[in-house]
Amino acid sequence: MLPLLNWNPLRVLSTRLVESFFKNDAGRNVTVNGDRYRAMITNFFIPELNNHDVQELWFQQEGATCHTALATIDLLKDTFGDRLI
Numbered sequence: 515m516l517p518l519l520n521w522n523p524l525r526v527l528s529t530r531l532v533e534s535f536f537k538n539d540a541g542r543n544v545t546v547n548g549d550r551y552r553a554m555i556t557n558f559f560i561p562e563l564n565n566h567d568v569q570e571l572w573f574q575q576e577g578a579t580c581h582t583a584l585a586t587i588d589l590l591k592d593t594f595g596d597r598l599i
Contacts, residue, residue: 551580552589560593574599 536554538544563571573594575581590598 546578546580548580548583548586552586555586555589555593570597572597572599 536544536546536550544550571594573590580586587598
């Protein structure tokens with residue numbers, strides 16, 4: 515059976531990471547838009563995956579607007595190919 519990663523960044527990321535990507539300089543929460551979400555995927559999630567011995571990984575996310583933006587889907591397809599749910 516192939517590993518399935520059902521990953522919701524707001525549930526599993528540390529406080530430090532959430533503050534880095536989803537809070538402004540004043541420490542206030544900001545909307546998770548496509549640009550912020552893709553920055554988090556590019557700057558944290560993909561490098562973290564590269565630190566682990568993951569042979570084949572399926573990626574699944576919910577239908578939030580930042581998840582379904584064309585630029586986000588393109589980024590994830592480049593990373594996961596046909597293993598994107």
